[in-house]
Amino acid sequence: MSVVRTPVSRLGEFVNGRAFKPDDFTEEGLPVVRIRELLNPSVEPDRFSGSVAPQNLVKDGDLLFAWSATLAVRFWTRGNAILNQHLFNVYPHANVSKAFLRWALEHAIEELAGHMHGSAMTHITREMLKDVSVDLASIQEQQQIAEYLDRETGQIDELITKQEQLVATLTERRQAVITQAVTRGLDPTVGYKDSGIVSVREIPSHWISTLIKHLTVPGHSSVKAGPFGSHLTAADMAESAVKVYNQRSVLSGDPSVGLERVSNSKYAELNTFATGPGDFLITTRGTIGRALQLPANAEEGIIHPCLIRVRLNEKRVVPNLLLRLFNETDLLRNQFVLASNATTIEVIYSSALRECRIALPPDLAEQVAIDDFLKIATKRIDALVTKAKLAVSLLRERRQALISAAVTGKIDVRGL
Numbered sequence: 001m002s003v004v005r006t007p008v009s010r011l012g013e014f015v016n017g018r019a020f021k022p023d024d025f026t027e028e029g030l031p032v033v034r035i036r037e038l039l040n041p042s043v044e045p046d047r048f049s050g051s052v053a054p055q056n057l058v059k060d061g062d063l064l065f066a067w068s069a070t071l072a073v074r075f076w077t078r079g080n081a082i083l084n085q086h087l088f089n090v091y092p093h094a095n096v097s098k099a100f101l102r103w104a105l106e107h108a109i110e111e112l113a114g115h116m117h118g119s120a121m122t123h124i125t126r127e128m129l130k131d132v133s134v135d136l137a138s139i140q141e142q143q144q145i146a147e148y149l150d151r152e153t154g155q156i157d158e159l160i161t162k163q164e165q166l167v168a169t170l171t172e173r174r175q176a177v178i179t180q181a182v183t184r185g186l187d188p189t190v191g192y193k194d195s196g197i198v199s200v201r202e203i204p205s206h207w208i209s210t211l212i213k214h215l216t217v218p219g220h221s222s223v224k225a226g227p228f229g230s231h232l233t234a235a236d237m238a239e240s241a242v243k244v245y246n247q248r249s250v251l252s253g254d255p256s257v258g259l260e261r262v263s264n265s266k267y268a269e270l271n272t273f274a275t276g277p278g279d280f281l282i283t284t285r286g287t288i289g290r291a292l293q294l295p296a297n298a299e300e301g302i303i304h305p306c307l308i309r310v311r312l313n314e315k316r317v318v319p320n321l322l323l324r325l326f327n328e329t330d331l332l333r334n335q336f337v338l339a340s341n342a343t344t345i346e347v348i349y350s351s352a353l354r355e356c357r358i359a360l361p362p363d364l365a366e367q368v369a370i371d372d373f374l375k376i377a378t379k380r381i382d383a384l385v386t387k388a389k390l391a392v393s394l395l396r397e398r399r400q401a402l403i404s405a406a407v408t409g410k411i412d413v414r415g416l
Contacts, residue, residue: 003409006136008108009129011101012092014065017083018056024048033058034084035066038074048082058083063090063098065105068123071113073105086123097139099146100407107407108132110400135409145406148413156399163392167385174381178328181370181377182321183359195359199334203359213354215317216310225284225350226305227273232262242267243301245275247283250292250307260304267302273309276300280310280319282326288348289336291326293319308350317360318367324374325358332356 020032029049031037037045058064058081066072068086083089092101111132112124136142183195185204192202196209203209216222226232237244237260244260267274275281277298283290285306303309312319325332339352361367405411 003135003137005133007130008104008132008134009126010093011096011104011134011136012090014088014090014126014129015055015083017085017087017089018052019085020046020048024050026050030057031078031081032084033064033076033081033087035068035070035072035086037081038064038066038076038087039070039072041078045081052082055089056083057081058089061098063092063102063105064088065090071109071124073102073109075102095139096136097142097146099150100142103146103149103403104134104407106400107134107404110404134407137409141414145413149403149406152402153399156395156402160392160395160399163388163395166388167392170381170385170388174378174385175329177377177381178324178374179331181374182325182329183331185361185366186370186373197331197335197357197359198338199331200359204361206361207359208362209357209359211354212310212356212358215313215322215358217313219311221272222311223350223354224273224303224309226303226307226309227270229305232266232270232302232305236262236266239263239266243299244304245281245294245301245307246304247285247287247306250281250283250290251287253292255292255294255298262302270302273302274300275303275309278311280312280322282308282310282348282353284308284348286346288340288346289326289333291323293323308348308353310353315364318364318371321360321367321371322358324371332358 017033025032025046026049027047029047030052031045032048033045036043058076060077060079062076064074064076064083065088066086067088090101090105092098108129112128137145183200183203184192185207187204191205193205195201195203197203213223232244239262241264242262244258244262245255246258246260249255249257262270275294277294277296279294281292281294281303283306312322335356336348336352337346339356340346340348361370406413
């Protein structure tokens, strides 16, 4: 097989799309193909009815290459359209099969992904396409390679889809198991009563429906919102003494996350917002209602204005079970969203948090039993999810290795 080592940049012409402004779009006209339309056929595209240069028009069968933010290669199959900037329409040279070029670009993506430039929006340059090469054989042999890869990657893609569907099914099952346990308990023979809670119809008849404020330690500061922004500025948090716990600490599940600190004097000034081991920290802006309990080895600190500190009465509620209600169900979040009444960014206030209602068995032993059951059940499901995700990762690696080997001549596909 006679081949010529050829840079990807020399396999065809890479024609960039047209730049649009937001007010260019109209209700009628040709659809505009951006990266989102390329990757998701169900997206409703913007349209443009003005004049368009011929090189920016797209038709079925065109090979489109997304080179900014997300790298992807697709054949366009959804009718006449207009190509937006950040996408190349790639026209193969006379000695290059378009089907082979598609796979050569797939190979290039893997090589180029680690060399993308830019801070706000990462992208590759045409110059970088010179740094990735493939073995260019005759048109007939290129077609054989393309047909081989179509067949083999198709089989791999089917396996990936099945594993991803399994992950989705297991994730749904996990959610159902948790919701069932925290709303119906473990004994299916008990009677039930109305819960009086949004999105929870019935609960076991011996359970209680109570407000969060009744699960905290006595005192008005048991549910405490962070300081007003003017009391804790960015300049205040440029010190190095006492940690400031923020939303990133909670959302990551890692109390060590976050670099902001205040001086000892500022900590003394804001000591009513102090926090430490055992405290629950609740997010209050944007992603609302996520919770973290500070572990026994957590350092003392203060809470950021975007957090609420809750101090539980552990004689009434098992903390880990409450964490599940916050982080692994929508039962509390649904109430937070209703209480937020926000039009742009969701917000939850300490007064609203106090009045949110949850259902629990009054007996701590039953709460512990539910939590123990969920630890075992979710661990089993999580292991299956991990196994399925690993299978997907290995299949994708196999897919990419197959593509790279075929287009660089490391395997001979003739007769395969």
